[in-house]
Amino acid sequence: MTGKRSSSEKPDMDAMQAELRSLELANRRQYDMLEALFAQSPAAISVQRLDDGAFIDVNARWQQLTGYSWEEATRSTSVSLGFWPDIEARNAALREMQANPMAGGVEINFRTRDGEELLLEWRGSIMQIAGEPHLLVYLSDITAQRIAQEAVAESEQALQDANEELRGQLELFEETENLAQAGHWIVPQGQTVPRWSRGLFRLTQTPWTEKLTLERSRSGIHPDDRETYMKAREAMDGRLLEFRWIRRDGDVRWVRSRMHRYHRQDDSYVDFGVVQDFTEEAEAKLVLQRRLDVIQRLTSRLPEMVFQFEMFSRDSGRFLFVSDACTAIFGVTPEDARAAPENVFRLIHPEDIVQTLKSMNAAAQDGMTWAQEFRIIGKDGQVRTLFGKAITYKELDGKYNAYGSVTDITQHKESLAILQQSEARFRALTELSSDWYWEQDADYRFTRFDGAFDTGRTKTGQTSLGKTRWEVGALNMSEADWAAHRGVLDARQEFRELELRDRDEQGRVYWVSTSGAPIFDSHGVFQGYRGIGRNITERKEAEEKIERLAFYDVLTDLPNRRLLMDHLQYAVASCARGRLHGALLFIDLDNFKDLNDTRGHDVGDGLLRVVAQRLKDCVRESDTVARFGGDEFVVLLQDLDGTLADAGVQAELVARKILQQLNIPYELPGGSHHSTPSIGVVLIHGVRQSVDELLKQADLAMYEAKSAGRNTLRFFDPAMQSMVAERTELESDLRAGLQRGELMLYYQPVVDADCRVVGAEALLRWQHPVRGMVSPMQFVPLAEQTGLIIPLGEWVLQTACAQLAAWARSPDCAQLTLAVNVSARQFRSPEFVVQVQNAIQQNGADPRLLKLELTESLLLTDSQEAIMKMTALRSLGVRFALDDFGTGYSSLSYLKMLPLQQLKIDQSFVRDVLTDVNDAAIASTVLALGRSLGFDVVAEGVETEGQRQFLLNQGCVFFQGYLFGRPVPVTEFSVG
Numbered sequence: 001m002t003g004k005r006s007s008s009e010k011p012d013m014d015a016m017q018a019e020l021r022s023l024e025l026a027n028r029r030q031y032d033m034l035e036a037l038f039a040q041s042p043a044a045i046s047v048q049r050l051d052d053g054a055f056i057d058v059n060a061r062w063q064q065l066t067g068y069s070w071e072e073a074t075r076s077t078s079v080s081l082g083f084w085p086d087i088e089a090r091n092a093a094l095r096e097m098q099a100n101p102m103a104g105g106v107e108i109n110f111r112t113r114d115g116e117e118l119l120l121e122w123r124g125s126i127m128q129i130a131g132e133p134h135l136l137v138y139l140s141d142i143t144a145q146r147i148a149q150e151a152v153a154e155s156e157q158a159l160q161d162a163n164e165e166l167r168g169q170l171e172l173f174e175e176t177e178n179l180a181q182a183g184h185w186i187v188p189q190g191q192t193v194p195r196w197s198r199g200l201f202r203l204t205q206t207p208w209t210e211k212l213t214l215e216r217s218r219s220g221i222h223p224d225d226r227e228t229y230m231k232a233r234e235a236m237d238g239r240l241l242e243f244r245w246i247r248r249d250g251d252v253r254w255v256r257s258r259m260h261r262y263h264r265q266d267d268s269y270v271d272f273g274v275v276q277d278f279t280e281e282a283e284a285k286l287v288l289q290r291r292l293d294v295i296q297r298l299t300s301r302l303p304e305m306v307f308q309f310e311m312f313s314r315d316s317g318r319f320l321f322v323s324d325a326c327t328a329i330f331g332v333t334p335e336d337a338r339a340a341p342e343n344v345f346r347l348i349h350p351e352d353i354v355q356t357l358k359s360m361n362a363a364a365q366d367g368m369t370w371a372q373e374f375r376i377i378g379k380d381g382q383v384r385t386l387f388g389k390a391i392t393y394k395e396l397d398g399k400y401n402a403y404g405s406v407t408d409i410t411q412h413k414e415s416l417a418i419l420q421q422s423e424a425r426f427r428a429l430t431e432l433s434s435d436w437y438w439e440q441d442a443d444y445r446f447t448r449f450d451g452a453f454d455t456g457r458t459k460t461g462q463t464s465l466g467k468t469r470w471e472v473g474a475l476n477m478s479e480a481d482w483a484a485h486r487g488v489l490d491a492r493q494e495f496r497e498l499e500l501r502d503r504d505e506q507g508r509v510y511w512v513s514t515s516g517a518p519i520f521d522s523h524g525v526f527q528g529y530r531g532i533g534r535n536i537t538e539r540k541e542a543e544e545k546i547e548r549l550a551f552y553d554v555l556t557d558l559p560n561r562r563l564l565m566d567h568l569q570y571a572v573a574s575c576a577r578g579r580l581h582g583a584l585l586f587i588d589l590d591n592f593k594d595l596n597d598t599r600g601h602d603v604g605d606g607l608l609r610v611v612a613q614r615l616k617d618c619v620r621e622s623d624t625v626a627r628f629g630g631d632e633f634v635v636l637l638q639d640l641d642g643t644l645a646d647a648g649v650q651a652e653l654v655a656r657k658i659l660q661q662l663n664i665p666y667e668l669p670g671g672s673h674h675s676t677p678s679i680g681v682v683l684i685h686g687v688r689q690s691v692d693e694l695l696k697q698a699d700l701a702m703y704e705a706k707s708a709g710r711n712t713l714r715f716f717d718p719a720m721q722s723m724v725a726e727r728t729e730l731e732s733d734l735r736a737g738l739q740r741g742e743l744m745l746y747y748q749p750v751v752d753a754d755c756r757v758v759g760a761e762a763l764l765r766w767q768h769p770v771r772g773m774v775s776p777m778q779f780v781p782l783a784e785q786t787g788l789i790i791p792l793g794e795w796v797l798q799t800a801c802a803q804l805a806a807w808a809r810s811p812d813c814a815q816l817t818l819a820v821n822v823s824a825r826q827f828r829s830p831e832f833v834v835q836v837q838n839a840i841q842q843n844g845a846d847p848r849l850l851k852l853e854l855t856e857s858l859l860l861t862d863s864q865e866a867i868m869k870m871t872a873l874r875s876l877g878v879r880f881a882l883d884d885f886g887t888g889y890s891s892l893s894y895l896k897m898l899p900l901q902q903l904k905i906d907q908s909f910v911r912d913v914l915t916d917v918n919d920a921a922i923a924s925t926v927l928a929l930g931r932s933l934g935f936d937v938v939a940e941g942v943e944t945e946g947q948r949q950f951l952l953n954q955g956c957v958f959f960q961g962y963l964f965g966r967p968v969p970v971t972e973f974s975v976g
């Protein structure tokens with residue numbers, strides 16, 4: 001129910017109203033007539049009490065309209081029947097009506113007795129009935145009218161809405177074309193001139209006011225694209241066409257178009273085309289293409305394959321970009337790789353495929369990286385090792401793209417393997433060898449040690465790491481040495497076999513030798529040093545030992561002859577330079593040989609050691625005490641100041657001190673021993689003095705001391721000097737004489753008991769052009785001292801063997817033996833046995849006829865070596881005679897050991913054999929000894945028949961002496 005006033009006016013109702021109003025003044029009769037009219041009225045009318053709305057009367061129409069009977073109505077009010085929600089609403093409508101009688105009725109919603117909803121128009125008026133004001137109400141059913149009105153209004157609204165929507169859609173369409181930079185055209189069937197959309201005018205920048213023609217509509221197509229356009233226009237198959245449009249201002253635009261023919265239901269058709277400007281996209285594509293070209297060019301020369309891989313899912317994808325190296329690495333062209341990634345993936349080695357794909361999948365997330373080494377089997381069947389790396393990005397379109405590269409590392413791997421093998425070899429080498437490898441950084445600090453660094457006697461690597469070589473230190477390197485070494489390093493030079501002495505953690509001295517070379521990187525930048533080290537302690541110790549053996553006497557630990565000569569040389573040179581003097585003391589122990597022979601060599605050695613110590617105690621540290629050989633010592637005093645006479649006094653003081661010290665008895669195994677020295681002294685003043693000369697002078701002085709009764713000292717004097725000079729001259733003459741053939745052999749016969757010549761002794765002679773015949777007594781000892789005896793003795797052997805061979809060709813002489821004298825130095829020569837062998841063989845002599853005469857002293861000094869040599873020669877057939885037997889300290893025990901065949905009784909015994917009972921006894925004893933030991937005995941120096949008879953009577957069967965013949969040249973030698 002609403003209180004809405006209806007705006008509709010009904011002319012018949014107005015008439016009735018007016019009629020009713022006129023009836024108000026009528027009478028009761030009139031009222032009855034009105035009632036009849038009321039009953040006949042087509043309008044629904046009710047009469048109600050004014051105060052509460054109770055129905056007084058309702059007409060038939062009212063009853064028909066509301067569904068209520070007159071009885072029901074007249075028992076009700078307008079509120080109770082639902083015309084109003086309450087009385088107040090009714091009264092408000094009444095007041096409104098009274099206040100504005102010209103206004104329309106009030107619309108009310110009413111539910112009929114049957115429940116039908118109706119829209120009614122309510123109009124009321126006050127009328128006097130029976131003098132009482134009553135309300136006369138007219139109801140009009142306006143439901144159908146309202147429904148019709150609303151339907152019209154709705155359809156009008158719908159039309160209006162549709163219009164607005166269409167307009168909106170058109171605007172939207174235009175806006176869409178505008179935004180899309182698009183347009184379209186339509187050509188209905190039968191027409192040729194197209195109708196352009198606003199968008200197309202805008203797109204082509206053609207004024208919309210322009211009158212389009214077919215020609216005009218196509219005038220903007222780029223000449224190069226016209227043919228393509230026309231073909232598409234004829235086909236009208238909706239294919240995408242891209243062409244250029246030249247605007248009036250000359251601006252060239254890229255457009256794409258689709259043209260289509262639409263068939264309507266009435267069988268007519270319309271051609272239409274949509275056009276879109278994509279110049280920006282085309283230019284962007286061009287820029288992109290150029291970039292791609294740049295990337296292509298940049299990557300085309302790269303050895304690694306650069307790629308962009310778009311992932312569809314974890315298991316699939318495609319290469320968006322692949323650089324040219326794809327062909328070289330996989331044997332697959334970039335096009336084939338882009339076309340199907342399987343072309344690449346299927347080459348992966350079966351053993352690596354699972355791991356490779358697994359790692360790829362794991363990296364298929366934004367920001368994840370992929371790095372994988374894998375093998376492929378190339379189309380040529382070769383297995384190659386590759387290394388791939390990539391990073392994955394989530395693109396704006398939500399797809400995942402991996403950007404990366406694949407490098408062929410086959411060669412690198414092979415090189416690495418070779419390097420590793422070489423490293424392993426090197427490691428094995430360094431581990432197995434006693435050498436070690438080291439490295440230093442650019443500050444020369446040790447960074448690495450490999451190999452046997454810690455195994456030997458060295459400082460440990462732990463101690464040395466992080467330090468420079470000079471911080472580690474070395475005992476034999478001074479500050480200057482390290483500075484020099486550092487200079488080598490700073491100059492980036494190699495250094496070789498730098499020898500360093502140091503102590504290890506246990507305090508043991510060790511030596512290392514190290515070599516190094518600088519390290520530079522590929523840019524030539526200095527990185528440090530590397531090299532090898534070697535423990536040379538053993539070698540150094542051996543060298544020291546050898547040096548000691550070479551320069552020091554093993555028995556006494558004193559400098560030997562060689563070192564003495566060095567020191568002497570130095571002393572002479574420094575005396576020649578300065579004012580200082582020196583002195584050379586030649587010391588020979590008197591009768592030392594006796595001690596050796598009687599108490600043995602060990603005791604003799606003991607004495608020599610004590611003598612060495614006492615001598616050292618007698619001199620200063622700066623002086624030299626040397627063992628010259630055997631029982632000979634030399635003391636070199638240096639830095640004696642003052643005049644030469646002063647120096648002489650100082651030297652004599654020292655010499656006397658030595659005399660006194662060496663006279664002190666020696667406590668030796670087996671008892672105390674008293675020994676004395678003979679000392680020769682020569683002063684060194686450095687003027688025209690040679691080392692050899694000084695030694696000779698000291699030696700001579702020592703002999704002077706000996707001659708003076710021993711246990712004393714003598715200074716060298718000028719008389720002695722002339723003797724020395726003479727000896728020197730003789731020596732050089734002898735050397736020359738040997739060269740010039742001035743030497744010759746004389747032969748003295750050896751006879752048997754019947755005076756038949758059974759052999760001869762070869763005796764050396766020197767026929768000097770000035771000196772005349774020089775005695776071997778003069779030059780053999782000299783040759784012995786100087787070593788000249790070696791070539792001299794060889795010459796004698798050669799000549800004697802040649803003579804034996806010559807005699808062998810003569811029946812008279814073929815059985816003759818020939819005795820040759822051998823000196824001690826010649827016999828001790830290592831070449832002696834070979835010399836003899838050569839002489840025999842080269843001359844074709846019978847070795848059994850060659851007899852070598854050795855002296856006792858020669859055999860005593862080194863009997864073992866003598867026995868070996870004699871045995872060797874004996875095996876050839878050579879025989880040996882012991883010369884001068886009886887003059888030495890012959891020991892029967894060693895006589896038995898020696899491979900001797902003959903003893904020669906020295907002529908000193910023969911000479912007085914008839915007058916001196918001792919000599920006679922000795923001669924007899926020697927003969928007896930010879931018999932008992934099975935030796936032949938030759939008596940030499942037999943000059944008289946008496947001597948011969950005596951010796952003959954004593955059992956002697958071989959004789960030699962002037963009685964039978966003097967030594968003569970071979971030409972004079974006869975056996976007759």
Ligand SMILES: Nc1nc2c(ncn2[C@@H]2O[C@H](COP(=O)(O)O[C@H]3[C@@H](O)[C@H](n4cnc5c(=O)[nH]c(N)nc54)O[C@@H]3COP(=O)(O)O)[C@@H](O)[C@H]2O)c(=O)[nH]1
Pocket residue numbers: 748761762763764765775776777780796821822823883884907940941942943960961962963967
């Ligand atoms: N190493 C070598 N030594 C040699 C050689 N030749 C000789 N000598 C040694 O020189 C020493 C002197 O020899 P020489 O002057 O020849 O004297 C020998 C004989 O001439 C001499 N002699 C022989 N018979 C007599 C005699 O009846 N009376 C006498 N007064 N002298 C005699 O004796 C010497 C032989 O001595 P020996 O050798 O001991 O048999 C002498 O020591 C030679 O050894 C040589 O080539 N090499």
